[in-house]
Amino acid sequence: MADVVLGVGTGVFIIALIWIVTLALNIVLSRATGMIPIFLLALTITLVLVFFPRAPEVPSPERAVLVSAIIFT
Numbered sequence: 001m002a003d004v005v006l007g008v009g010t011g012v013f014i015i016a017l018i019w020i021v022t023l024a025l026n027i028v029l030s031r032a033t034g035m036i037p038i039f040l041l042a043l044t045i046t047l048v049l050v051f052f053p054r055a056p057e058v059p060s061p062e063r064a065v066l067v068s069a070i071i072f073t
Contacts, residue, residue, distance in 0.1 A: 014049065
């Protein structure tokens with residue numbers, strides 16, 4: 001839970017960064033024909049990050065007890 005900023009984890013910031021870079025590349029390459037693969041790559045990365053998270057949504061009971069013990073001591 002230490003890596004939570006503004007109530008969201010780092011994954012949300014990674015996804016936002018991916019789509020900002022995708023938007024910038026699409027603007028730069030707007031006259032070229034390389035826009036669709038960039039969009040599909042960003043979509044694939046986003047779907048992988050959303051459907052296969054690395055950390056559980058709920059912390060383990062041992063960690064919750066440890067955090068509450070630190071807070072209430």
